[in-house]
Amino acid sequence: MMTKELGKTGVYLPEIGMGTWNYRADPGPSRRGFEAGALFIDTAESYGTDHIVGEALKGFRQHVFVATKVSPQNFSRSRLCVSVDSILKRLGLDTIDLLQLHGPNPAIAIKETMDALAEVVNAGKVKFVGVSNFSVVQLIAARRAFHLYSAVSNHLRYNLIDRTIEKDLLPYCKAHHITVIAHSPLARGLDRLQDCDPQGVLANLSRSMGKSPAQIAINWCLCKEGVVAIPKSNSEAHILENCAASDWRLSADRLRGLDSVIRYCHRGRFDTLARLWMPDRLMPFVRRVVNSLPRGIRRRLR
Ligand SMILES: NC(=O)c1ccc[n+]([C@@H]2O[C@H](COP(=O)([O-])OP(=O)(O)OC[C@H]3O[C@@H](n4cnc5c(N)ncnc54)[C@H](OP(=O)(O)O)[C@@H]3O)[C@@H](O)[C@H]2O)c1
Known part of the structure; x- marks a missing residue:
């Protein structure tokens, strides 16, 4: 598995990690992923998967880079410190390798949050600090408030059909x-990628290269400097397939082919905010409605 440096920390991450949002399997598939080189796992206090990640880590901890996220409602000094202790307890760890702010929270001054983060770093509970879903302006403010340690990563949605971050982030x-940790590198499901690929370029490349469409989609992210990806899967077979998306690169010609045919969007500010603030419980309903629409409309909404 190829690695990339996390920010300028001197720590090298496997370029493919494992996401755990909606992870519904037992620890087995994640453990197979560790064995296949994905020694990087991402969770969040809001996912409800800490206990299973903790189980998966048993016997692997010293080799695995563990990233997690604190939820925006816990960004005040007192709540953040309590959150970190609870996360450590649920994961069964002494230290979190990367603690990320799960999204911006304009209701709490970033200085207060960053001071609280400095406290947990100084206490040895957290090694590195990152952010998630922060715009450039928010990232600059966070870095100004946190000059001592600086945010080393931004965890952002990035895939073949959503290239919003290419504009400025x-x-x-x-x-x-700042390392970009690409979430949803498979656009949350291959069907979504296929919706935006009317000429079947992914399937054709897959046939000619002997790589699966998922591997090509993940490798497309990895071809960008400073980007690592964390696909999620419940299935051992998919996890092993995803791990094999490393150690090779799409050629410049093939990248051009994908870029010129697959339809992608750059989301506007309103769209990005609506997605960020939409309550999780509404998501399955919204997804069902979108899935029932004709392909052309569906593609615009994804
Ligand atoms: N910071 C944030 O705001 C944020 C937001 C979203 C996600 N994330 C993180 O990023 C991770 C990944 O993103 P995601 O879960 O949204 O979407 P994703 O990884 O793009 O896609 C996951 C979907 O792809 C399927 N899949 C995985 N590997 C496959 C393969 N080789 N072939 C075919 N299908 C495959 C999975 O199904 P199976 O399980 O059946 O394989 C699942 O339905 C999350 O788990 C989470 O850790 C962070």
């Missing part, structure tokens, strides 16, 4: 050595 992160 990706260049900013690259220029400031």
Whole structure:
């Protein structure tokens, strides 16, 4: 498994990790993933998967980079410190490798949150600090408030059909050595990628390269400097397939082919905010409605 440096920390991450949002399997598939080189796992206090991640880590802890996220409602100093203790307890760990702010919270001054993060770093409970779903402006504010340690990563949605971050976030992160952890690198399901691929370029490439469509989609993310990806799967077979999306690169010609044929969007600010603030419980309903629409409309809404 190829690695990439986390920010300018000198720590190298496997370029493919495992996401755990909606992870419904037992620890087995994640453990097979560790054995296949995905020694990087991402969870969050809101996912409800800490106990299973903790189980999976038994016997692997010293080799695995563990990233988690604190929820925006816990960004005040007192709540953040309590959250970190609870996360450590649920995971059964002494230290979190990367603690990320799960999304911006304008109701709490970023300085207060960053001071609380400094406290948990100084206490040895957290090694590195990152953010998630922060815009460039929010990232600059966070870095100003946290000059001592600096945010080393931004966890962002990035895949073949959602290239919103290419406008400003990706260049900013690259220029400031902030690792982009690409979430939803499979666009939350291959059917969504296929909706945006009317000429079947992914299937054709898959046949000619002997790589699966998922591997090509993940590798497309990894071809970008400073980007690592964390696909999620409940299935051992998919996890092993995803791990094999490393150690090779799509050629420039093939990247151009994908970029010119697959339809992608750059989301506007309103769209991004609506997705960020939509309550989790509404998501299955919204997804069902979108899935029932004709392909052309569906594609615009994804
Ligand atoms: N910070 C944030 O705000 C945020 C937001 C979203 C996600 N995330 C993180 O990013 C992770 C990944 O994103 P995601 O879960 O949204 O979506 P994703 O990884 O893009 O897609 C997951 C879907 O793809 C399927 N899949 C996985 N590997 C496959 C393969 N090789 N072939 C075919 N299908 C495959 C999975 O089904 P099976 O399980 O059946 O394989 C699942 O339905 C999350 O788990 C979470 O850790 C973070």
